[in-house]
Amino acid sequence: MMDKKVRVRFAPSPTGGLHLGGVRTVLFNYLFAKHFGGDFILRIEDTDQTRFVEGAEDYIFECLKWCGLTPDESPLHGGPYAPYRQSERKEIYRQYAEQLLKDGHAYYAFDTPEELDAKRKEIPNFQYNHQHRLALRNSVSLTETETAKLLEKNVPYVIRIKMPDNEEVRFTDMIRGEVNFHSSQTDDKVLLKADGMPTYHLAVVVDDYLMKITHAFRGEEWLPSAPVHVLLWKYLFGLENMPHWAHLPLILKPDGNGKLSKRDGDRLGFPVFAMNWTDPRTNDFAQGFRERGFLPEAFVNMLAVLGWNDGSEQEIFTMTELIQKFSMDRVHKGGAKFDYEKAKWFNHEWIKRLPVSSLLLPVKRLFEEQGIAIDDEEMFAKVLELVKDRCTLLPDFVQQASFFFKLPETIDIASIKPKWDDKKNQFFMELIRAYELTTLWQHDELEKELKEMAAAHQIKSGELMAPFRIMLVGGKFGPGVFDIAEIIGREETIARIKHTLQLVNL
Numbered sequence: 451m452m453d454k455k456v457r458v459r460f461a462p463s464p465t466g467g468l469h470l471g472g473v474r475t476v477l478f479n480y481l482f483a484k485h486f487g488g489d490f491i492l493r494i495e496d497t498d499q500t501r502f503v504e505g506a507e508d509y510i511f512e513c514l515k516w517c518g519l520t521p522d523e524s525p526l527h528g529g530p531y532a533p534y535r536q537s538e539r540k541e542i543y544r545q546y547a548e549q550l551l552k553d554g555h556a557y558y559a560f561d562t563p564e565e566l567d568a569k570r571k572e573i574p575n576f577q578y579n580h581q582h583r584l585a586l587r588n589s590v591s592l593t594e595t596e597t598a599k600l601l602e603k604n605v606p607y608v609i610r611i612k613m614p615d616n617e618e619v620r621f622t623d624m625i626r627g628e629v630n631f632h633s634s635q636t637d638d639k640v641l642l643k644a645d646g647m648p649t650y651h652l653a654v655v656v657d658d659y660l661m662k663i664t665h666a667f668r669g670e671e672w673l674p675s676a677p678v679h680v681l682l683w684k685y686l687f688g689l690e691n692m693p694h695w696a697h698l699p700l701i702l703k704p705d706g707n708g709k710l711s712k713r714d715g716d717r718l719g720f721p722v723f724a725m726n727w728t729d730p731r732t733n734d735f736a737q738g739f740r741e742r743g744f745l746p747e748a749f750v751n752m753l754a755v756l757g758w759n760d761g762s763e764q765e766i767f768t769m770t771e772l773i774q775k776f777s778m779d780r781v782h783k784g785g786a787k788f789d790y791e792k793a794k795w796f797n798h799e800w801i802k803r804l805p806v807s808s809l810l811l812p813v814k815r816l817f818e819e820q821g822i823a824i825d826d827e828e829m830f831a832k833v834l835e836l837v838k839d840r841c842t843l844l845p846d847f848v849q850q851a852s853f854f855f856k857l858p859e860t861i862d863i864a865s866i867k868p869k870w871d872d873k874k875n876q877f878f879m880e881l882i883r884a885y886e887l888t889t890l891w892q893h894d895e896l897e898k899e900l901k902e903m904a905a906a907h908q909i910k911s912g913e914l915m916a917p918f919r920i921m922l923v924g925g926k927f928g929p930g931v932f933d934i935a936e937i938i939g940r941e942e943t944i945a946r947i948k949h950t951l952q953l954v955n956l
């Protein structure tokens with residue numbers, strides 16, 4: 451049990467499509483919070499105005515909605531610590547930067563971008579740090595009077611953290627255990643920019659404090675920034691209020707060689723973003739898992755087990771089970787290889803498991819997009835039930851079942867012809883007559899009639915099944931042929947037999 455109410459946050463910078471690693475970070479935050487009856491906060495970290503991307507914030511909200519990961523507090527849902535968008539909290543951060551200045555943990559830096567560029571050219575691997583700061587224009591190298599003069603003249607400045615020269619910075623990561631850094635390895639990061647906006651480093655610490663965040667889980671790529679954050683926590687708020695950190699392992703390319711990127715997805719033909727994303731600046735388009743035909747249940751399940759397991763062989767988990775079973779100590783330290791075939795396997799399993807009622811809406815939309823109107827919902831539900839075991843991605847339903855609603859586009863006559871003869875022709879002519887009179891249009895009955903008639907004609911019924919299927923479906927696929935006949939009905943069944951007979955006898 452936790453001594454205070456668990457509060458976690460997902461803190462994206464809305465700059466583009468949401469990578470599956472991002473969704474997994476949301477998921478682990480969410481599961482952990484809900485496991486302990488805590489709150490999940492969504493905070494938008496948009497302090498870098500140069501990276502603003504139209505539509506990216508709405509996109510994040512929609513992704514979370516699709517995955518069923520509803521925040522308890524967010525810019526959209528409100529909450530006691532609003533505003534939850536950092537650009538609307540600008541005034542809050544300055545006082546903390548000033549406190550750091552006052553306490554000697556930060557300093558003004560007046561260097562112009564041109565001056566810094568010149569330094570970078572002059573010194574290989576230049577870093578603004580304890581080694582070089584005295585040779586730069588800042589309130590550490592200048593006298594108090596010189597600094598005061600520059601401030602008075604409104605010379606633009608940034609505020610930087612003064613990283614200690616020689617200090618061991620440690621913290622306990624919930625996944626990695628003890629983590630140590632040497633303060634000299636990190637440069638004097640900018641905390642407040644010339645436009646008065648905080649950088650991520652200052653804002654993340656201030657907001658985690660003000661929003662009473664108890665656990666901060668984020669991607670491993672943030673680990674190098676952790677010493678800056680730990681020091682800011684120490685200087686501003688005392689370490690005992692600091693959230694517990696966990697840096698989540700990366701999601702790796704299928705071959706395990708480095709972080710999975712959007713480019714890998716393009717190259718290998720699978721999505722990497724949760725939903726379709728078009729970058730408004732470049733018009734670069736990336737297909738999402740949702741649009742590829744993944745169910746949110748499968749997507750979430752697949753992500754949960756990318757780097758976590760419950761200690762058993764179980765692979766399929768509902769959200770309720772995940773909430774119940776999730777624990778941070780079973781998150782793996784190493785990166786998790788992404789396997790698209792496995793992702794599809796999860797979707798297939800979920801299609802099989804979910805009741806047809808949950809599939810109706812998304813699948814109906816796909817049929818309609820293909821110009822196939824669905825008027826009879828009851829029949830539609832029956833069809834989905836019949837073909838769902840054969841579908842891996844949602845568009846497979848269209849491929850597997852469109853023949854129920856319209857004539858097959860092509861009839862595979864080439865497969866029927868080589869074994870076609872007059873006997874079979876006679877048989878199907880008679881079958882038409884029999885089916886015209888069948889009293890009970892029901893699959894067992896239809897099967898019985900065909901088999902009895904086959905016996906009477908001395909043809910093996912097995913030899914008739916393939917042509918019969920092709921007549922109804924167009925090809926050699928689909929569920930039980932008598933089930934199909936029952937659903938499409940007498941008139942349609944007979945019409946399709948007649949249609950193929952014409953073609954095959956041409």
Ligand code: GLU
Nearest residue numbers: 461462463495654667668
């Ligand atoms: N704004 C950071 C990001 O875009 C958040 C990192 C964190 O959670 O501290 O990933």
